[in-house]
Amino acid sequence: MDDNKKIKLAFNVALVAGIFTLVVALLFLINYINIKQNDPVDNKVLEAMVQRLSDDPGNDALISEIRNLDLLARKAYFTGQWQINIGSWLLLLGAIITTLALRVYYSLTSKIDKPESADIKPSTARLMSQKWIAGLAVVVVILALLSSFGSQNYLARYDQMKTSAARDSVEQSEIVVVDVKPARATEETTDTLQKAEEKVEEIAKVEPEKNTTNKELEKNVEPEANVKAAKMETEQEPQEDLTAEKPKPVVLPTLDDIKKQSPYFRGYLGQGISFAKNIPDNWDVSTGDHIKWKTDIPLKGYNSPVIWDDKIYLTGADQTKRVVYCISRDDGKILWQHAADNIPGSPAKPPKTTDDTGLAAPTVATDGQRVYAIFGTGDIVALKSDETRLWAKNLGVPDNHYGHSSSLICYQDKVFVQYDTSKGGRVMALSVFDGSVLWDTNRESHISWASPVLAQLNGKMQLVLSAEPIVAGYDINDGKQLWSVECMMGEVGPSVGIGDGLVFAANEYATLAAIDPGKQAIAWEDNEYLPEVSSPVSADGLLFIATTYGVFVCYDAKTGEKQWETEFGSGFYSSAMLADGKIYIADMQGTVHIMKLSRQHETIADISMDTPVMATPAFMDGQLFIRTAGSLYCIE
Incomplete structure (x- = not known):
C-alpha cells in the first residue's frame, strides 16, 4: 500500500x-x-x-x-x-x-x-x-x-453535615469512645482473672497476720481489681473482704447457648433457621385468638426483634431520635428505652434515606449480657441488659443513598459490622467489652445492604458477606479473607444462605449462585427467580427464594433443580425463616404464609396481620414474634 x-x-x-x-x-x-x-x-x-x-x-x-x-x-x-x-x-x-x-x-x-x-x-x-x-x-x-x-457521582450530594473529625475517623478507624465504664476484661484476660480468683481463695485461707500486702495478687489482675486489693489491706477483716470482692470470670455464650435463643437477624448465626419447637401456625389478629400480647412501638423501624431469655430488643428512629427498646417477653411491657445520643462524630443532621429504609433498618444483636445497636447515622452503641451504656461511637456517616441497613452479629468477644458504602467495602470486628477495633479489613467491593452471616465452613467458623462483585468468607479472629467468588452485581440486598457446605448468594439483576467455598467456584447457577431484598435460606437439602414480585420458589440445594414454585398476591421484603419443620414468611401486605418444609408444596396457613410487615419474624419455644408497621406481636 x-x-x-x-x-x-x-x-x-x-x-x-x-x-x-x-x-x-x-x-x-x-x-x-x-x-x-x-x-x-x-x-x-x-x-x-x-x-x-x-x-x-x-x-x-x-x-x-x-x-x-x-x-x-x-x-x-x-x-x-x-x-x-x-x-x-x-x-x-x-x-x-x-x-x-x-x-x-x-x-x-x-x-x-x-x-x-x-x-x-x-x-x-x-x-x-x-x-x-x-x-x-x-x-x-x-x-x-x-x-x-x-x-x-450524581448521588453524592446528600447533606450529611460531616465534620473533619468524622472524616478522619472513617479513613483511619480512630473512633472516639464515650461513656465507657471501668476497664473490663477481654477474652484474652479470662485465664488471668481465673488465676486471680484462685489466688484470692488461697489468701483468704491464710491467717490474717501471715497475709501479705497482696503484691503478688496485684501482678495478675486488672487495674480495677488492684484498687480493690489495695482497699483490702486497710480492712480489719481481710478474709471476709477478699472473698466478697474476688473478680468474676468472663462468661461468653457457646453455640449451644445461642441455639436456644434468637439473638440475631434471621436467627441462629444469621442463617434463617430457628431450633425452637411447638411454633404456633394458627391465630387471628381480629379476634385475639392465640395473641398473647401486642405492644405499640413509639418510633418507626424495619428491624426485626431479637430475643434472649425473657427480654426482647429492637430499635426505632425518626429525624430527631434514635432509640433502643427492651421489652418484656412475658407481658410485652417496655422495660426501658435508651436514646442513642451524645455520641461524638454523630451528624447534626441525619443523612437522607428512603422511606422503606429509614434510620433504624439494621437489626440489633445480643449475647444475653449486652445488646449492640447500629443506626443509619453510623452511630453504634453497646448496652447492658439493664440499660447501662457500656460504650458508643460513630463509625462515620454511611455514604448510602437509600440508608444503612446491614445488621449486626456478635460471637465470642466480637461484634461484627459490614460497612459497605459508596466509598468502598469494609468489615470490622469491635470488642464487645469496650468497642475497640480488634481488626478492620478493606474489601474490594461496592455498596451493599446485605448483613453478615456466621458459618462453619471447611471446619472453620467464618464471617460470610455478599456484595458486588464478590461473595467472600473472612477469618473471625483476624479478618483475613479466606476465599472469594465473583458473581454478584448491582446493589446487593439479600444476605447469603448456608447449607450442605454451600453458600447461596443471590440478587436481582445478577444471579442465584451456589458457591463451593473450598473450591472457590460456583457449583450451580440460575437466574429465573431472583430476590431484591429477601434472603435465601436452606435446610434439609432444599433452598428457598422469595421475590419482590410475589413468587416463592423451592430448589434442590445441591443440584439447583427446581422442586416447586407458588405465587402470592404481594412481594416480600421479609426473609423466610425455617422453624419446627415449617417455613414462615410475611409478605409486604402483612399476610404470614406458613408452608411445610418439603419437596412438595403444601400450604399450612395464610394468616393476615391486618397491616404491612417488612421485618423478619423471630421464634422461641411455643412462641412467634412479628413486628408490623407500628407494633410487636407475641403469638403463643
Missing part, C-alpha cells in the same frame, strides 16, 4: 472514530441529564404519593402504586449505571483510536513535499503535527473523564 492510500485510510479511520467518540459523548450527556431528572432518591412524584399515603394509610392501591413506581425508578437507575460503565470504555476506546489515526495521518502527510509548503521545514511540520495531536488527545480524554465522573 502506497503512502497516498495509507493517508486516505488513516483519515477515514480518524473520521469514523471521531464521529463515534462524539456520539458516545452526546449519549453520555443525554444519560446524565436523564439521571438528573429521574433521581430515584429525590423523586417528587414519589414524595407526593407518600404524602397522600400518610393522609390515607389504608389505601392498598396507593401502596402498590408507590412500590411499583419505586421499583421502576431503581431499575432505571441501575440501567443508567450499566450504560455509563460500558460507555466509559467505549468513549476511551474511541478517543485512543482517533488519536492514533490522526498521528498516522499527520506523520505521513508531513513526509510529502508540497510546492505551496516548500518554505516550511519538515521538522517544523512534524513538531506542529505532534502538538495538535497531543492537544486533541488531552481534550478528548478530559471530556471523557468529566462525562464519566459527572454521571456516576
